[in-house]
Amino acid sequence: MSDTLDKIDRLLLCFVQENANRTANQLSQKLAQHKERLGPAAARNRVDDLTNRGFIKATRAILDPDKIGLSTMCFMLVKLGEKNGESETKFKDKAHGIRNVLEIHETTGQYDYIIKAHVHAIKDALAISQQLKPMVGSIETLLVGDTHKNDTALPLDES
Numbered sequence: 001m002s003d004t005l006d007k008i009d010r011l012l013l014c015f016v017q018e019n020a021n022r023t024a025n026q027l028s029q030k031l032a033q034h035k036e037r038l039g040p041a042a043a044r045n046r047v048d049d050l051t052n053r054g055f056i057k058a059t060r061a062i063l064d065p066d067k068i069g070l071s072t073m074c075f076m077l078v079k080l081g082e083k084n085g086e087s088e089t090k091f092k093d094k095a096h097g098i099r100n101v102l103e104i105h106e107t108t109g110q111y112d113y114i115i116k117a118h119v120h121a122i123k124d125a126l127a128i129s130q131q132l133k134p135m136v137g138s139i140e141t142l143l144v145g146d147t148h149k150n151d152t153a154l155p156l157d158e159s
Contacts, residue, residue: 003053008036010156012046013055017153020059062152070100070118073144074125078113081137091135098128111140 015022015030024040031038050056065071080087095104095115103116119125129141
């Protein structure tokens, strides 16, 4: 299995990122718009191969948080009190167990971790902060007022 991508692979990854529900026919037509010839079955096989090779990790629906009542987004900037394996493991295990926590990133700089969560209301964000507080030195919660860009597609050089 190779980790190299040719032009068709990169184009297919772009198309699938835009809309994972595209049919094999639609993928073939999109390739033709970029002057690449590949039949529908071959296009589908290529996407399957990209999945098997680990380039496509999952196919998911992106829900509208406002429509499902989770319109309050927040980021939590976390500084651990003690930095040892046990305290970090406890913190990560606790954060992973909170359903509204969507992302946990270990960072460089002033903070050790940044957490992204979607909640019903501000009080729910504060409740998450309170759940984590015993395991950390400090936690700062930033409420998001408005989102100007929210994209999940990774940039790919199509050439």
